[in-house]
Amino acid sequence: MKTVYTCFCTDVIHEGHLNIINESLKLGEVTVGVLADAASIRYNRFPSVSLEERIALVKNIHGVSRVVVQEDIMYDKVFETLRPDYIVHGSNWTDEPMRAIHKNILKLTEKYGGELVEIPYTFNEKIQRKDRQMIEKLAMPEFRRGRLRKLLNMVPIVKTIEVHSGLTGLIAEKTIVVDGEAIDQFDAMWISSLCDSTEKGKPDIELVDMTSRFRTIEDVMEVTTKPIIFDGDTGGLTEHFVYTVRSLERMGVSAVIIEDKTGLKKNSLFGTEVEQTQAGIEEFSAKIAAGKRAQLSDDFMIIARIESLILERGMEDALERAFAFVGAGADGIMIHSRRKEPDEVLEFCDRFREKDKTTPLVVVPSSFNSVTEEELAGHGVNICIYANQLLRAAFPAMENAAKSILRHHRAKEIDSELMPIKQIITLIEEL
Ligand code: SPV
Ligand code: MG
Secondary structure (H helix, E strand, O other), X not given: OOEEEEEEOOOOOOHHHHHHHHHHHOOOEEEEEEEOHHXXXXXXXXXXXXXXXXXXXXXXXXXXEEEEEEOOOOOHHHHHHHOXXXXXXXXXXXXXXXXXXXXXXXXXXXXXXXXXXXXOOOOOHHHXXXXXXXXXXHHOHHHHHOHHHHHHHHOOOEEEEEOOOHHHHHHHHHOOEEEOOEEEOOOEEEEOHHHHHHHOOOOOOOOOOHHHHHHHHHHHHHOOOOOEEEEOOOXXXXXXXXXXXXXXXXXXXXXXXXXXXXXXXXXXXXXXXXXXXXXXXXXXXXXXXXXXXXXOOOOOEEEEEEOOOOOOOOHHHHHHHHHHHHHOOOOEEEEOOOOOOOHHHHHHHXXXXXXXXXXXXXXXXXXXXXXXXXXXXXXXXXXXXXXXXXXXXHHHHHHHHHHHHHHHOOOHHHHHHOOOHHHHHHOOOOO
């Protein structure tokens, strides 16, 4: 009997999948691969049910002889180990990353033999509704909040991009790049105080109040499913911070990062060019402990950010603070620097990891931007935040458009650099 293999990357079984199984059964004995979580988040989205549940769903389908876990979205291991006579796949190859997968399967059938059988993709209103339900579920506070902790156990480094609006949220949510056979997308989003303030034409000095900051979170949440890390500045008064923790948890935010500064906060990238005061270890530890006491859910994280390197107080001070803040209950440590090179940050991470193997480490490589995610992960970093790049990309592009219109007294000259009108009017899908 011939062997047939098909892979499911889904949380629900609908008529499209049943059709694939029925067509596969006409060819031989059917093995179904269930795509592993880590591959699923790179290729598509975070699964809304566990791998075990997905396996059970597939096992229950009449006619399926065997279920295996497919670890990678590309089929190399499938061919090496199973050598199927037929690979059955939906014929939806028009966009990336499907095109890359198509290429990969064709390459492998050439090498190992076997035949790709394409089944017309079933897509109707009922299936579309199911798909939307899955996405909506991922966006719900209860489901979204705990996802950062899950990601920390799943990926070498949580790649986090700054967002400050619904539109930038969509970029973080949907941008996928295909590089040969590697597929990548961001894991999480950072609501930066710098970008949230700048977007509103305000300086980054805790002037934009929490109500407004929360409104930004809501705008992002409305159109995304990925977990959110909130830049909580200094956390404000401890008496206020405890309420902020509750509100963030309720909204479904995964983590807040607060920095050990006191008084008027200025952006860290000014360093010692402006007057900034670091909070005392005891004072800041008390704020963290109060936040942890106020927290209701298990999954929310309070991450302590250390400004000793920014304020040139030295490595020993940074390390002393890190261990003290972990002792006070911090769920993670962010170490910041504004040097051009990553050396001091990497040294901090190495020395921290000598004593603490588990507490998540967060790094924001804005000035030391030559460092790669892989290098950071190699030094024990768990979360890498690209804290301001989307806003810094947008401003010069918008200013350039404004100048061109002023110079030419019309908009024709800038048009070739702009998104086509057809694209902007269809960019946001209607329900
Ligand atoms: C932010 O993005 O607002 C940050 C990171 O806090 S930094 O601007 O580098 O201080
Ligand atoms: Mg900030």
